[in-house]
Amino acid sequence: MNIIFFIANGGRIQLATRESNVIFGFAVNWTKLPRNFASFNDNVTISQSQPVVYWAFSTYPIQIRAETKVSLVITPPVEDELMQYLRSIIIYDGPDWNSTSLGTGLQLFAGKRQYVSSGSYMTVQQLAPAFPLGRTMLVFQDYENTKDIVEYQGATCARVENCGQFLMDGSIGMAAVTTVNERSDSGAECVNSMSGSGDLDVYIGGKTKSKSNLIASYQIGDDSNKLPQEFLGYVRTYVLTGNNAKVNTSRSCESFYNSGVVGRKGFFASRFYKSGVNSGMQSVYESIKSFTGLSKNRVNFSFTIKEADFVGNTTMEVTVYDNGKESYRQLFTATNQPNLNSQIEKLGDDFSVNYKTYNYETKGFYLEFEILKSSSRYGIFGLFIIVFMYLF
Template identity: 25%
Template sequence: MILLGFLLIFSVLGDDEIKTITANACLETQEVNPELPINSSKTVSFPTDTDAKFLENRTCSWIVSIPKNHFVILYVNASVPTGGSISVTQSPNHTEKFLDSHVEVALLFVAPSFDLHWFSGNSSAGSIHFTVNWQPFPENMTSQNYTLEKNGSSVVLDHEDTYNPVVLYAATKVSILCLSGNQREEDTYLRTGIVFDGPDVNSPYLGSLYSISQSQSLLISSNSTATIFSIVPIVSHHHVIVQDASSSISIFLFINPSIHFPVYQDISQITGLNVNDSSVETVKMGALTGKSVVFTHNDNPLIDEYLISVDIEHGAELQVYFEGLSEQQKVAIYTNKNNKTNLPQKLQGRLRYYVLTSGNATLSLTRNKWKANWETAFPGRRGFFTSKYWKHDKKESNLQQDSFHFIGKEAKNATEYRFSYRFLEADLSGENSIHVVVSDNVQRIHYYDHRTAHEYSNDTQWYSHNGHSISLVYSTNFPQSTGFFAEFEIDSSFDNFSFWFMILVVLSF
């Protein structure tokens, strides 16, 4: 039904006058040009003879030109025999192929041209019908501008944000990712989102949001600007994620796999994942030909993401990044040496990137803290606490850094542990504050640590206390806080006692 909605857009554009291409045009490559001045109600159609015969093993091509400030809607309805195919190529070098036995699709193209190719396969039973319609870009469009900082947080755009042109200015180059919505049937709507390699819609074509999503890659501009514009404003639920391409990781471009930028070294694929709010997602990653990346997005401040487990091969690393792919945004590294002690781990904020350096790995992710067992304490457990949007540097987003963490058990049969923690970063400016409490199984406080701008502002030493649970609250009174980062360790409460008992035993002799 959603696809039909897209196709209906073509029908309402008008077909008052139809210009036909003769059936024998299928025998050779033919150029298709609009009559000038362009009449947006005129449609070019091939063929008009419904009884047209298509010979076997026949290749047919059409080159459709598109003037500046215009786009084309191509509607294709075809039956494809075994061995046959349909493909379209948008200048300069992006090709989409259709191998299904029946193809019915609406596609968008921008200047200067695109190619349509049809191969009949080993049967004469195939057929193709297509229509082409030229439409002008809307007039008096108001662009929205974003400046991407080097090594800064990504900009996240909803689909609706691109109904007018979005112009992106980077310190180096612009990198663009697309995360599809949960409703997979909406993916075809991503075809309406076009990326231009420059500061306006008359810049060279770079790709579409659909091609980014399907290629398991990203687009990188050739210079420091790019423009995103959804030519047909159809309601969708995907997100566009944009960052300055200045990070220390690199990715091959899907538009030309032989070219890579040194700032993004050796990543072979990058995939967006929609994590269900209640279930556990099992993600298999392979990095045999280059690094593999899975990224997730969460726009609900009441929901966190949890990395439950990582089954990883010897010698490989799973690196976790918040907000963007730069060295400054790396927050954790998991190997087969720490994957049993450092997980589960709560991962907050908007964006997380999971980067596998080599080999194979299986990840378990969830947004349900009970299924993650996040609050379970066990001897040898290691991890970290962060504020809600730590690593997010866009103060104008007004994202509250307030956060709450709890590990342990408040029950009569709860086990006592030795909880250790230290703060490596803490924004205690203004009225910001941190409260750490270690309590027993009936909520009696064993230890209370209160930190403000007047206390412990540069204290990074470890603190250790016995109890049944540890809780931490970070509070801010204004959204300009950069948040905090703290490490924690959980050990048996008998470790310290056993050490001193051994000393006493030795001294007694």
């Protein structure tokens, strides 16, 4: 069964089939708009690094006001059978439902383009009856930050262990993909691999002119040693400058935690680091282990704490384990802060950071790491002693 919505006062419907001797029918439901316009109201600004995000399933229209113009992209539902219900989402170029329609949610998603208001207002309404829309999200930004983007998509993760890949076509201009977690205080996204050509920037939040929330940049094809990489935050935006890209993601980051091979580079960051606002939800535990099959490898963990914010009782514990034994442990606090930008190297097979804010609002932390070859391996020294004693 297909659901079609009409917002005109009247009109004609023409139905046809590809084959003869086919019986079909239709039912018409008529719903009157409320007499008074009542909406959820919000604002987007140029300086905002975090988009305004709403669930598309809404009993009231959503009115957004921008400094310049309003930009909108939509993330689709996970379930394919719910996709047709995106037709019930009507986007208006103005402050209410009397404004010109820009199109439907389904047209917006299928077109791989952002909708942009002609003025400072945009209104989005789900028509009654309100059909389920799953995890469909509406992502609003000020157009000043997104006006360079030609192809713009919203993406949804269907399976935690493998979200699949999103394809980005930058052949005629900048391309972008925005993803949104189910909740703002939990969940992660892991970029496992990428292919194609060009440069890929990753923003915590939306793309900004200032790039204040840019957390990582990759040269596709040349930076494979920096993947997999975990990204936290509530919203992430991937921006491609180049020809094309295929980016493989998952919501399970086991591949990141167990990727401690020699030559590996990456970073740990708290959930809302680079978000532009202090948050009490910055606590996070991050780790990376060095394995070959089921065997642990001794490597040299080289790391540099680039930024760490200590408010109140906030702590940051950095630990390295070597064959099950603690070889390095340092607890940083407001009174014992780390030397930023100082490189530390420690031998081991398990490297972790535990950042706890105890609900104090902080900027978070950012730590870069590189895995170097160890000058020793488990068992070599012991074997040398045994052979030496036997010979003499």
